[in-house]
Amino acid sequence: xxxxxxxxxxxxxxxxxxxxxxxxxxxxxxxxxxxxxxxxxxxxxxxxxxxxxxxxxxxxxxxxxxxxxxxxxxxxxxxxxxxxxxxxxxxxxxxxxxxxxxxxxxxxxxxxxxxxxxxxxxxxxxxxxxxxxxxxxxxxxxxxxxxxxxxxxxxxxxxxxxxxxxxxxxxxxxxxxxxxxxxxxxxxxxxxxxxxxxxxxxxxxxxxxxxxxxxxxxxxxxxxxxxxxxxxxxxxxxxxxxxxxxxxxxxxxxxxxxxxxxxxxxxxxxxxxxxxxxxxxxxxxxxxxxxxxxxxxxxxxxxxxxxxxxxxxxxxxxxxxxxxxxxxxxxxxxxxxxxxxxxxxxxxxxxxxxxxxxxxxxxxxxxxxxxxxxxxxxxxxxxxxxxxxxxxxxxxxxxxxxxxxxxxxxxxxxxxxxxxxxxxxxxxxxxxxxxxxxxxxxxxxxxxxxxxxxxxxxxx
Numbered sequence: 001x002x003x004x005x006x007x008x009x010x011x012x013x014x015x016x017x018x019x020x021x022x023x024x025x026x027x028x029x030x031x032x033x034x035x036x037x038x039x040x041x042x043x044x045x046x047x048x049x050x051x052x053x054x055x056x057x058x059x060x061x062x063x064x065x066x067x068x069x070x071x072x073x074x075x076x077x078x079x080x081x082x083x084x085x086x087x088x089x090x091x092x093x094x095x096x097x098x099x100x101x102x103x104x105x106x107x108x109x110x111x112x113x114x115x116x117x118x119x120x121x122x123x124x125x126x127x128x129x130x131x132x133x134x135x136x137x138x139x140x141x142x143x144x145x146x147x148x149x150x151x152x153x154x155x156x157x158x159x160x161x162x163x164x165x166x167x168x169x170x171x172x173x174x175x176x177x178x179x180x181x182x183x184x185x186x187x188x189x190x191x192x193x194x195x196x197x198x199x200x201x202x203x204x205x206x207x208x209x210x211x212x213x214x215x216x217x218x219x220x221x222x223x224x225x226x227x228x229x230x231x232x233x234x235x236x237x238x239x240x241x242x243x244x245x246x247x248x249x250x251x252x253x254x255x256x257x258x259x260x261x262x263x264x265x266x267x268x269x270x271x272x273x274x275x276x277x278x279x280x281x282x283x284x285x286x287x288x289x290x291x292x293x294x295x296x297x298x299x300x301x302x303x304x305x306x307x308x309x310x311x312x313x314x315x316x317x318x319x320x321x322x323x324x325x326x327x328x329x330x331x332x333x334x335x336x337x338x339x340x341x342x343x344x345x346x347x348x349x350x351x352x353x354x355x356x357x358x359x360x361x362x363x364x365x366x367x368x369x370x371x372x373x374x375x376x377x378x379x380x381x382x383x384x385x386x387x388x389x390x391x392x393x394x395x396x397x398x399x400x401x402x403x404x405x406x407x408x409x410x411x412x413x414x415x416x417x418x419x420x421x422x423x424x425x426x427x428x429x430x431x432x433x434x435x436x437x438x439x440x441x442x443x444x445x446x447x448x449x450x451x452x453x454x455x456x457x458x459x460x
Contacts, residue, residue: 014136016043017093021053021128027146031109034145035102038087038128042097049131050089053103056082057111057147060121074437080122080344081111084129108390110383112192112344113149176207192344195260195377195421202365204421206380213421216363218258219356221372221425221444225254228427232440235449236431245433245455252437253430256444257373258423260342261353262384265417268336270396272411273329274404328404332396338388342377342421355422359445363423372425381419389414426450 023036038053057080087101105126115122124145130138176189180198189196195213197204204213223231233246339353361367368374379387396412425444430437433455440452 015046015048015093015130015132015138017041017046017097017130017138019051019128019130019138019140021126021140021143023126023143023145026144027148028107030107030111030113030147030149033104033106034126035104036126038101038103040093040097040099040101040130042093043095045092045094046132046135048091048093049133050086051091051101052084052086052129052131053105053126054082054084054129055105055107055124055126055145057122057124059112059115059123076437081108107147108387110344110379110387111147114146177205177210181205181210189376192378193376194380195342197363197365197374197376197423199365199368199374202363204363215418215420216422217360217420218363218367218423219359219425219445220361220367221256221369223425223427223442223444223447225256225427227447228256228442228444229254229429231442231447231449232427232429232431232452235440235452236454238454242454249431249433249438251429251431253428255373255428255430256369256371257375257426257428258368259353259375259426260377261355261422261424262340262342262379262381262388263355263420263422264338264340264385264388266336266338266388266392267415268332268334268392268396268412270332270400270410270412271330272332272400272404273327273408274400275406275408276326276328276404330403332399332403334396334399336392336395338392338416339422340379340384340387340391342379342384343375344378353424353443353450354448355424356446360422368423374423377421384419385416388416392416 018039018041020039021036022039023034025035028034034055036053038051040051058077059080060075060077083105085103085105087103112122114124124147125142126145127142128140132138176191177187177196178189179186180201180203182203183198183201185198185200187196187198189207193207195204195206197216202216204216205211206213229251233249236245236249237243337355337357339355341353392414393412396414397407397410400407400410427442427444429440429442429452431440432438436455438453438455440454441450442448443450
């Protein structure tokens with residue numbers, strides 16, 4: 001009996017161990033590596049699943065929300081980017097254990113830098129973690145990291161010769177435009193915007209070079225505000241434990257926003273080797289099918305049934321003949337039309353966006369309602385391409401994990417074509433339930449829910 005209670009106590013108490021994170025430097029530039037060392041010590045014997053470092057970027061923004069009493073200022077917090085980098089796998093710790101684990105984390109160049117602005121505060125933090133199965137993890141306190149966008153210092157250069165002055169590669173730095181270069185209308189430009197669009201004539205240019213964006217399209221809004229609210233309420237009530245949430249929710253704001261996206265044609269080819277025979281790959285395929293929000297319901301069901309049938313056959317063979325392992329060496333090729341959000345931080349509520357290509361039309365500012373919010377572009381084409389390559393590589397590796405139980409090698413080549421800028425209508429329905437604020441994002445063209453917050457259960 002004493003041993004039983006001892007096991008119960010161990011499961012609810014944190015191991016007697018410490019992890020300390022020491023950074024090589026607290027200031028790092030976008031696109032650079034954050035490096036340091038995790039110091040791990042232990043006073044008891046236990047098994048750890050892994051030792052990792054976690055880095056995240058989050059923002060706290062102030063927005064105006066319409067209520068019955070009028071407009072009120074609300075603060076919202078959202079995660080803009082995060083990663084978990086393993087520095088050590090399974091580990092057996094003993095009393096007086098002491099070890100140091102160096103680490104490095106690549107900070108993406110498309111992420112937002114640290115900002116202390118009152119209306120939009122952005123912070124970066126890092127912490128060390130010892131992950132323990134069935135017991136609380138051992139963690140450090142999060143320490144702040146200053147992430148900056150390095151700028152090239154201004155250097156006084158000698159006068160250019162006639163030949164150098166005629167060379168097109170040497171260009172003067174131009175100031176941020178305040179008026180449209182085509183129609184002269186005033187422009188609303190922030191320092192984060194890299195591509196701006198005139199709301200009057202539709203002229204779209206790169207801020208730094210004044211180069212015009214030729215491939216710019218849009219999708220028209222087809223929903224009225226009440227239709228967006230009805231769709232959001234239906235989303236609120238999804239789930240047995242959420243019945244009646246929409247009835248209790250207080251709608252605090254309904255807003256149409258035109259959000260920029262980049263669309264790229266991408267071709268990926270992945271060569272991999274691995275082993276199969278335990279049924280793990282089929283279970284992964286079922287999990288991916290269920291959690292893939294880009295796929296329609298009948299496509300998900302088809303993938304689940306296919307994987308379940310393969311799992312049943314493999315289980316039967318293992319039962320009759322014993323476990324058999326097969327070594328697989330193949331190539332997976334896929335063609336994608338990949339969409340990425342062209343903003344660094346807006347819209348944690350927009351989890352994905354599937355472009356209805358049949359509804360795409362050339363950009364026309366006259367088709368955008370005058371009361372709709374319009375967002376300029378914060379990611380240029382090259383930055384968006386890098387993001388597409390990274391996301392496609394993750395998708396290809398996910399496909400490989402559905403083919404084999406254990407991945408031995410996996411090499412992916414991604415070719416990305418010319419991008420197209422697209423502005424799409426998204427309705428944001430804000431509501432309050434109890435003391436918490438939520439928002440649901442609804443595609444203004446198709447009526448699909450793109451993401452949003454809702455309670456785990458109906459509040460009584």
